[in-house]
Amino acid sequence: MTVFNPNDNLNPYLSDPDVQLMLSFQQGDKAAFEALLRKYFPRLLNFIYRFVGTREIAEDITQEVFIKVYKSGSYYQPQSKFQTWVYTIAKNMSLNELRRNRKGMVSLDAPFDTGKNEMQRQMADTETLGPDQAMVQKEKVTAIRKAINSLPENQRLAVLLRRYDKFSYEQIAQTMGTSEKAVKSLLNRAKENLRTKLVKWV
């Protein structure tokens, strides 16, 4: 159902091409939805994977996110950039998953469960290195993952959005439902934590 809003032409988010795709989808254009799916699925999969730590769970949650986006089609109204909106859904679903299933949280001592493909890819990446160096590199990557994973949820979210998804402070604040000031303080504490946890590798 489309509610006529006289302020629509003042809505700043209408200039976001992804919001436009979502609105086309609302009018029945499935290709517009698929364009959003292709653009955001790989990014969200990585974001969720880095947040929850298990590939299989990340794949399930990513699919759920897009099922939710699809079903929101009929009542969607742009109140943020599409990216912020879809990341907020992803964040909420990931948090729910972590709360519901604490087992899903990777133990701090376990390396991330990356699935077979990435194992092969990472091995290919390290093939140019000698066996000792490759070993060291593998250890380092594990240490980085453990460091990220050991951050409190809020700090971890802020770090992932800032470092990997290149969000602005404002976008992080919107996604996390907090203030920019709080985001800056989260990032500062996260950086201190990372610096301490990665001391061996810097």
Add this chain to the structure above:
Amino acid sequence: MNCESIKKLMPIYLEGELQPQESKEVKDHLASCLLCQKEISAFERSWDMLDEIADIEPAPDYVSRFWTELSLRTPWHEAILKNLSAGLSKRPLVPVLATTCIMIIVGFLSIQNYFNGRLSDEGLAHLNEGYFEMVANMELIEHYEIIEDIDFLVDLEVIENLDVLEGEA
């Protein structure tokens, strides 16, 4: 400022988020303090290091997997309604849908009653009650969106148990 307070400002300094005055103080301190130079480069490197985690790739068929999963999740009545309404204005279809549903349900009830051999006048009276209840429920269909939340099978179950209700009456 001493090394400890400089250290506290380092992450904010690196983000370029310090006030100009504070930023200058950190810069001046760094120029003359080897320890803090080491410290700030450790901050920088531990942040840069996060790049060394490789991205994972989605399964090659993730798009088709999505559409399959979606179709499995769509209940049969919703799928029928969606297909019926595709390309047509929703409103004119409502009476047609309502009539179709009523006919299917009444037909179903009649057959069931026939096989149960309970097509007595009493049974018919109850059937009529049920029928009018259904007609009342059909008003809901005018709020087309709500239909997603109606589970027809649950409603049918209630009607199937009409005999039990009769016994209680």
